[in-house]
Amino acid sequence: MRKTPTKLADGRELIYYDEDESIDRSILDTRDLAHVSLTAEIRHDPLLDEWVIIASHRQDRTFLPPSDECPLCPSRPGKPTEVPASGFDVVVFENRFPSLSTDVTTVDDSVITDEALFPRRPGFGRCEVVLFTSDHEGSFAQLPLERARMVVDVWTDRTRDLSEIPGIAEVFVFENCGEAIGVTLSHPHGQIYAYPFVTPRTATMLESARRHRAETGRSLFADVLASEQKAGQRIVQAGRHWTAFVPVAARWPLEVHLYPHRQVPDLPALTDDERADFAALYRDVLQRFDALYEQPVPYIAAWHQAPVKQDRDLAYLHMEVFSVQRAIGKLKYLAGSESGTGVFINDATPEVIARTLREIELPET
Amino acid sequence: MRKTPTKLADGRELIYYDEDESIDRSILDTRDLAHVSLTAEIRHDPLLDEWVIIASHRQDRTFLPPSDECPLCPSRPGKPTEVPASGFDVVVFENRFPSLSTDVTTVDDSVITDEALFPRRPGFGRCEVVLFTSDHEGSFAQLPLERARMVVDVWTDRTRDLSEIPGIAEVFVFENCGEAIGVTLSHPHGQIYAYPFVTPRTATMLESARRHRAETGRSLFADVLASEQKAGQRIVQAGRHWTAFVPVAARWPLEVHLYPHRQVPDLPALTDDERADFAALYRDVLQRFDALYEQPVPYIAAWHQAPVKQDRDLAYLHMEVFSVQRAIGKLKYLAGSESGTGVFINDATPEVIARTLREIELPET
Numbered sequence: 001m002r003k004t005p006t007k008l009a010d011g012r013e014l015i016y017y018d019e020d021e022s023i024d025r026s027i028l029d030t031r032d033l034a035h036v037s038l039t040a041e042i043r044h045d046p047l048l049d050e051w052v053i054i055a056s057h058r059q060d061r062t063f064l065p066p067s068d069e070c071p072l073c074p075s076r077p078g079k080p081t082e083v084p085a086s087g088f089d090v091v092v093f094e095n096r097f098p099s100l101s102t103d104v105t106t107v108d109d110s111v112i113t114d115e116a117l118f119p120r121r122p123g124f125g126r127c128e129v130v131l132f133t134s135d136h137e138g139s140f141a142q143l144p145l146e147r148a149r150m151v152v153d154v155w156t157d158r159t160r161d162l163s164e165i166p167g168i169a170e171v172f173v174f175e176n177c178g179e180a181i182g183v184t185l186s187h188p189h190g191q192i193y194a195y196p197f198v199t200p201r202t203a204t205m206l207e208s209a210r211r212h213r214a215e216t217g218r219s220l221f222a223d224v225l226a227s228e229q230k231a232g233q234r235i236v237q238a239g240r241h242w243t244a245f246v247p248v249a250a251r252w253p254l255e256v257h258l259y260p261h262r263q264v265p266d267l268p269a270l271t272d273d274e275r276a277d278f279a280a281l282y283r284d285v286l287q288r289f290d291a292l293y294e295q296p297v298p299y300i301a302a303w304h305q306a307p308v309k310q311d312r313d314l315a316y317l318h319m320e321v322f323s324v325q326r327a328i329g330k331l332k333y334l335a336g337s338e339s340g341t342g343v344f345i346n347d348a349t350p351e352v353i354a355r356t357l358r359e360i361e362l363p364e365t
Numbered sequence: 366m367r368k369t370p371t372k373l374a375d376g377r378e379l380i381y382y383d384e385d386e387s388i389d390r391s392i393l394d395t396r397d398l399a400h401v402s403l404t405a406e407i408r409h410d411p412l413l414d415e416w417v418i419i420a421s422h423r424q425d426r427t428f429l430p431p432s433d434e435c436p437l438c439p440s441r442p443g444k445p446t447e448v449p450a451s452g453f454d455v456v457v458f459e460n461r462f463p464s465l466s467t468d469v470t471t472v473d474d475s476v477i478t479d480e481a482l483f484p485r486r487p488g489f490g491r492c493e494v495v496l497f498t499s500d501h502e503g504s505f506a507q508l509p510l511e512r513a514r515m516v517v518d519v520w521t522d523r524t525r526d527l528s529e530i531p532g533i534a535e536v537f538v539f540e541n542c543g544e545a546i547g548v549t550l551s552h553p554h555g556q557i558y559a560y561p562f563v564t565p566r567t568a569t570m571l572e573s574a575r576r577h578r579a580e581t582g583r584s585l586f587a588d589v590l591a592s593e594q595k596a597g598q599r600i601v602q603a604g605r606h607w608t609a610f611v612p613v614a615a616r617w618p619l620e621v622h623l624y625p626h627r628q629v630p631d632l633p634a635l636t637d638d639e640r641a642d643f644a645a646l647y648r649d650v651l652q653r654f655d656a657l658y659e660q661p662v663p664y665i666a667a668w669h670q671a672p673v674k675q676d677r678d679l680a681y682l683h684m685e686v687f688s689v690q691r692a693i694g695k696l697k698y699l700a701g702s703e704s705g706t707g708v709f710i711n712d713a714t715p716e717v718i719a720r721t722l723r724e725i726e727l728p729e730t
Contacts, residue, residue: 043613050709054615055710172702176700204412205413247410249409249410333547336667340665341535348421352421
């Protein structure tokens with residue numbers, strides 16, 4: 001896999017990842033795009049003790065364009081897109097409408113008068129888009145296995161690079177898929193956010209793991225995995241190096257966690273074999289999701305990696321993939337209980353969902 | 366206001382709250398409804414250290430029925446509904462498809478094999494529906510002021526009663542409004558959940574308040590309110606006893622918090638004057654929401670009350686009301702960043718939203 005970094009017309013970085021190492025990547029972005037600094041800030045919520053990103057300019061971002069105007073397809077004569085080339089394998093570039101950027105200015109200084117109670121900081125970080133394929137149709141589940149492996153390698157490479165930016169505390173690799181969860185562009189792609197702080201869910205998981213280690217001397221994540229492997233009834237599928245299961249206290253009607261069989265902090269710490277095994281298992285799980293209702297389900301796939309500079313031995317790389325689809329034509333909404341109190345109500349029984357997913361017979365691909 | 370408790374055909378409790386104290390409430394529910402025990406359990410997520418409710422039977426609940434089959438309207442000859450009477454003011458009854466119930470059995474005992482790592486308990490609690498009016502059309506914002514005050518009084522009464530059920534730890538009064546947040550019945554109504562544990566958001570807020578009190582000797586909530594009152598720019602509207610403001614670190618494109626001017630733990634601790642002032646201010650805020658896009662916005666309104674048995678002096682009753690509507694035809698979704706890491710991204714600047722809401726001129730009602 002060859003990596004070719006370049007710049008878009010407005011100065012944003014774009015990186016080609018190519019299987020064919022001989023391909024010419026010297027073509028330039030000819031669009032007349034002005035350079036724009038992000039105006040965003042991160043404000044602290046004193047009640048929930050969490051950082052919230054305020055990025056007001058994003059209201060204007062591209063919203064479900066017709067497919068012949070997809071900005072994520074390769075460029076064609078007279079139709080320049082975000083990718084100047086006429087074809088590509090995997091491409092990563094800085095989001096044109098980011099929530100965080102290394103090139104950021106804060107909003108008007110006068111808006112917060114009480115900095116002691118309401119701390120704030122610039123919206124520093126980085127938001128990247130990862131194009132899985134040049135093909136506008138399809139999804140990760142439908143990628144050839146070789147391409148799925150390549151995407152995992154690209155995620156790994158980006159994690160490595162973004163972890164080296166001074167001030168980045170956590171690298172979050174994820175995919176939003178489907179209009180039902182608000183995806184504004186349907187071309188198969190994922191995203192990466194590099195945050196300047198450890199995120200709330202990561203902090204909470206690490207706190208639980210720290211407590212468990214103090215009490216038992218063991219890894220909480222490893223204990224969860226071992227318990228699931230022993231019980232068996234929530235296992236969806238397993239590979240040589242990874243196991244996919246529905247968690248005991250699943251929050252979503254479809255929710256599967258994928259754990260590697262040994263503790264590693266992040267994607268770069270995996271072996272090639274482990275990455276290859278993950279790609280196959282993950283694609284298998286997504287294919288089961290799509291087979292469940294005989295139509296693609298909207299989903300969010302979220303990598304949980306260790307913070308860049310702390311708790312590297314306490315964290316345990318894993319992926320959580322979940323869907324709001326609770327039946328054909330029915331979605332799970334986060335309403336009062338979830339959004340008001342944080343109490344999730346799941347209408348699906350994890351053991352039943354796991355068995356249903358496990359028993360699906362997938363065609364060979 | 367007269368209170369008349371009765372029972373529905375399947376044994377669920379229904380309570381009439383009437384302005385007219387002479388009205389006859391002896392009519393019985395004639396439907397052939399079998400008594401059903403809830404099968405639900407609450408499972409502990411060891412990673413996020415939170416309880417999740419697993420209530421699988423709810424998949425079959427009534428979903429957007431045509432308005433002439435609304436189960437929340439008064440009964441008519443040949444069309445019995447959840448309310449046996451031919452008319453009513455405010456009615457409260459136990460949810461037919463609850464997530465929690467005092468009459469509950471757990472799911473199959475064999476599903477969890479590792480109780481030490483995965484504690485679970487019955488789905489004990491109570492879920493109530495609060496009908497604001499017998500009129501199928503409309504919303505809380507459109508209630509006459511007197512009725513809005515009566516609903517606040519009913520919320521207060523229910524909080525008092527539910528707090529007395531042994532095993533209840535927190536009473537959560539809320540409203541989900543609008544199809545966009547998954548409301549399955551459009552008749553104006555709210556809900557009340559009585560949880561057997563202190564909910565995650567309440568626990569987190571109390572932790573922050575405890576830390577702030579240890580550091581400063583003061584109430585965190587009172588300090589936030591005072592700071593907002595001093596700054597002024599995020600104030601939407603104020604009454605004699607309450608102030609409504611957009612929080613500094615708002616998570617939602619429309620989000621307003623309503624704080625009373627003195628610390629009280631819950632609704633029953635308010636004076637009559639304070640309750641009346643709240644009703645007027647809250648209705649005003651909801652009318653501003655609806656005026657913003659010249660159409661009703663979907664919203665979630667969430668009362669934050671003190672736990673029933675702890676931290677009564679540390680908590681501070683307030684309401685948070687928020688909407689996913691970020692522009693006409695555009696909704697905010699909780700995607701990867703929010704659902705994966707817990708980091709909210711708000712495309713709206715709180716000061717701008719507050720000014721916009723503040724400057725709306727409402728017609729006299």
